[in-house]
Amino acid sequence: MINGASIRPSAPARAKRSTRWSSACPWPSTAVSSSRRWATGANARRRCAPAARSSGHVRGSGPAGPGPHAGVWREAGDGRLGYTCSMHADTSASAVLPPRLPSGLPWVGQGLEYRKDPLGFFLRYADRGAVVRTRFVGTPIYLLNSSEAIEHVLVKNFRNYPKDAFQKRALEAVVGQGLFTSHGDVWMRRRRMMQPAFHKNLLAAHGGVAVKAANQWLASRREGEAFDAYPEMMALTLDVVAGTLFGANLSAQARELGRAMEAVMLHAQFLFDTPIPLPAWVPTPGQRRFKAALRSLHAVVDEVVERRRRQGGPGDDLLGLLLEAQAEDGEPLTDAQLRDECLTLMIAGHETTAAALALSLWLLARHPEAEATLRRELATVLGGREPTVADLPSLPYCEQVVKESLRLYPPAWGMSRVAETDDRMDGVHVPAGTVVAWSQWALHRDARHFPEPEAFRPERWADGLERRIPRFAYCPFGGGPRLCIGAGSALMVIRLVLATVLQRFHFEAAPGPAPEVLPAITLRPKSGIPLTPRAV
Incomplete structure (x- = not known):
């Protein structure tokens, strides 16, 4: 599985017959249909x-x-x-296949090697070529190591590269037919419907929600009392997501929701990792836990929606926009679809932000000189007052810290898609049914673009690095038309929370190696991140 996409066997490409009603006929260069x-x-x-x-x-x-x-x-x-x-596969001299990795085990290929260590797998083969091929359990896989190839998949020909069936199966079990699982016209309609909730003007209005949540969290901290950063940031960001997207306060249910979300995400991970899982109706202990957790999440979302309806007035948040669309659109969302979209953003919006915040705090604790530089910037610009969205452009080092943290620990640690029809990419032939995969974990450690790639160096971003490197050399939230819809919101929240918290405390990290991370649907800490707050 790679960040909401799995390296799994795809259905073999079959000849298809389709009818297009148009006045022109754009032809693909190659096809198998x-x-x-x-x-x-x-x-x-x-x-x-x-x-x-x-x-x-x-x-x-x-x-x-x-x-x-x-x-x-x-x-x-x-x-x-x-x-x-x-149309048949192009067999001309120009339709070449990319270099092949060592064959690995018969039929299985590199599948076991990948499953044992997904992050290390991509790092090991990152310098084998812009595009290289292998097989996982009989499925042809192209590993993409160049920004140009990734741009082709995510931007230039993104309609030909949907998420595969295994990915959809796992995600649909949790969030139903939502933005993450849809494709084509259905996805476009949902995206257009939800995009206004993430407009920069609305984000600015919601910045205060993030600062308020950070202050509430600070009120529960005691100097010298160690805490585990990841679950604490999960609770904090849940408050932010509930307030900014749904206009709700879920603090009372935070612990229950956290446990329920953990259960459903573990089940989704299980579906990714299991080629042939048992049917959903088989009453295994895991299935029962998953269904109970999903019922809890549905109950919370349904209550939030019903409360908004009773209050009247749609509001200017995501829930308000969805309710307006439900009332005015020619094809209104059903209640189930409305719930699916809310649940999608609630789960994805707070888990990735929480992981980024927890790991950013740990990196700053392990690099006290960087933390001191950031606190000096905060003192100069803010002078002890609460930050606002308007202050963020005046906090460049804070932005550099966040970019460097997301470089080392990208929420979207890897991605994959499947080619619907034959294609050409970066000079090589891509047969229909081929899974194409890449890893931001490896891309962000390319020494050509990031010297000393394992070092935490926020200052590397000071001189416009992002404009000088290839477009997809750095892409912590993906890219193209399907760029994470909440990327801008997440970046705003991370910076505002750091700017609030670090004016009150600096943090000490326990000695030892870096926290282990789990490359699941998103990148997340595998074990605890103990930090100790000290007053400044």
């Missing part, structure tokens, strides 16, 4: 294929001349022409 395209008007034949029409049918060679796109024109019965084209 048969398709029928319809066009109208005097230029229909010229736009869709070079063949000339005659009575009955016309056999042609496709838009690029003789080759793999030979097909047949047919009448549609209403004046339109259909061009049925049998």
Whole structure:
């Protein structure tokens, strides 16, 4: 599994026949399917294929001349022409396969090596080439080690690379048919519906929620009393997400919600890691725990939604926008869909932010000179007052600290997609059904872009580094049209919480190695992160 995407066997590519109703016919360079395209008007034949029409049918060679796109024109019965084209994999000299990794075990390939140590696996093969191929349990896998190849998948041809079936199965079990699991037009409609809730003007209005939550957390801290940073930040960020996205206060249910979220995320991880899990109706102890936890989460979200409806007035947060869409859109969200979207953002929005905050505090505790530099900046700009969103541009070192923390511990530690049709990427041929995968954990440790890649050096970002390196050399939240919708909100919250907390305390970390991290759906601490607060 790679960050909401699994390196799992994909269904074998099959020949498909589809009908497109359009006035033009864009042709892929390669494919493994048969398709029928319809066009109208005097230029229909010229736009869709070079063949000339005659009575009955016309056999042609496709838009690029003789080759793999030979097909047949047919009448549609209403004046339109259909061009049925049998397309095959491009076998020309230019359609080359990428270098291959050592074969590994028969059929299994590198699957066991990856499962034993996913982060180390990507690091070991990061310098083998821009694109390299292998197999996991019989499935063809391309590992992407270049920014250009990743940009092709996430931006230039992102519609051809959806999330695979294994990923959808695991995520749908938890968040249903939400933004994370949808694709194509359904995803586009949901994204457009939810995007206004993350507009910078609304984020500015919600900045105070993050500062208030940080102050409430500080009120429970005692100097010299050690705490585990990750669960504490989980509770803090849950307050922030509930307030900014839903206008609700869930502090009373924080512990219960934390346990429920942990249970459902463990179950999702199990589904990722198990090629053939038992059906959901089998009453195993794990299934019972998962269903009980999911019922708890549904009950909380349903209560929040019902309370908003009783209060009247949609509000300007995510829940308000979804309720407005439910009332006004031609295809309204059902109550279940509304709940799925709220649950999606509640789970994803606070877990990644909590991990980033906990690890940022640990990094600063282990690098007291960086923490001291940041506290000096806070003293100069804020002078002891609470930070606001308007202050953030005046806190460049705080931003550098957060960027460096996310470089070392990216929430989206790795990603994968599956090619729907044949494609070309970075000069190599990608057959349909191939899983393409990459790891931000490895990309962010490329010494060409980040000298001393394992060192925590916030100052490396001081001179516009992000503008000088390739676009996807640094991408802690993914990128392209499916960039994490809450990335801007998470960055705002992390900086505001750090700016609030570090004016009150500095932190000491226990001696020893760095915290172990778990490359699950997102990157998270595997064990505790004990910190001790000291008054400043």
